[in-house]
Amino acid sequence: MKEALQVFTEYIAKNGLKVTPQRLRIVEVFLREAGHLTTEELYERVKVVDGSVGQATVYRTMKLLCDSGIAKEVHFGDGVARYEQKYGSEHHDHLICEACGRNLEVIDEEIERLQEELAERHGFTLTSHRMYLYGVCEDCRTSKK
Amino acid sequence: MKEALQVFTEYIAKNGLKVTPQRLRIVEVFLREAGHLTTEELYERVKVVDGSVGQATVYRTMKLLCDSGIAKEVHFGDGVARYEQKYGSEHHDHLICEACGRNLEVIDEEIERLQEELAERHGFTLTSHRMYLYGVCEDCRTSKK
DNA sequence: CTGCATGCAAATGTTTTGCAGTAAC
DNA sequence: GTTACTGCAAAACATTTGCATGCAG
Secondary structure (H helix, E strand, O other), X not given: OOOHHHHHHHHHHHOOOOOOHXXXXXXXXXXXXXXXXXXXXXXXXXXXXXXXXXHHHHHHHHHHHHHHOOEEXXXXXXXXXXXXXXXXXXXXXXXXEXXXXXXXXXXXXXXXXXXXXXXXXXXXXXXEEXXXXXXXXXXXXXXXX | OOOHHHHHHHHHHXXXXXXXXXXXXXXXXXXXXXXXXXXXXXXXXXXXXXXXXXXXXXXXXXXXXXXXXXXXXXXXXXXXXXXXXXXXXXXXXXXXXXXXXXXXXXXOHHHHHHHHHHHHHOOOEEEEEEEEEEEEOHHHHHHHO
């Protein structure tokens, strides 16, 4: 399988953009870290490696990563954008615990299929979707008792 | 069925809060207008009725409406909060056209059921969920050809 | 060399908050 | 009379942008 980094550099080349050390550092950090990082969190981690990188570049680069198809912007509802890896990791939805903030990536093929059908019934061609399930996880439920 | 306005005033009373003319005007506008209004749009419409109402009050009141259970905050991904009526209108998901911005409220009982199951499989008790389906509607698809 | 990319700071846009005055209960 | 509520302006955020400089191609 093609590597995410390669997808990114090819996208750069194809669009007459440039591969810079800043961009490489940001992509590296992004690909290394699992989960759903905010721009702020990415910025903090990149600064450890290279303190000279600016916030604006992180913002600009994350947009670029989304355009290139290796990142995806997600919103959990707290007003901050988060990014997750898209390339090489199959699509998934989110199951979020409202008590501890824990976030599970879940997938249900049956639901996926029904979403397509539902859209089709309304004359839509689906391009993507986001599904967030909010609830309370087992641990929080038992410890609250 | 109990009216949404009544649900709101009861919530106010139960929590030692106060019914003010500003709040009443904002609730009235919110309940009258269908769709998914931003705070800014609500503010504009309220100002027509009473120019003295401030933006901050609209923000504060919308939070209150959510707490009381008659409003729900939704995010379509453009960084602005929108509010839709919750009380008296059954739950629904969103089917959004990426070309014209049109927004259909949709519901599929089978998906709802599977979401519960999915959450349960992971030990979660579901409290709510948000599902956004993005695609292109029939009109946009044909006019683009 | 050319033009895209960078860091900085200023600007933007949305939402929140402090405060002194006002009004509901 | 309390206590919560209001409008205003300032503040707090996250994010974007203008600009002079730097550097990849």
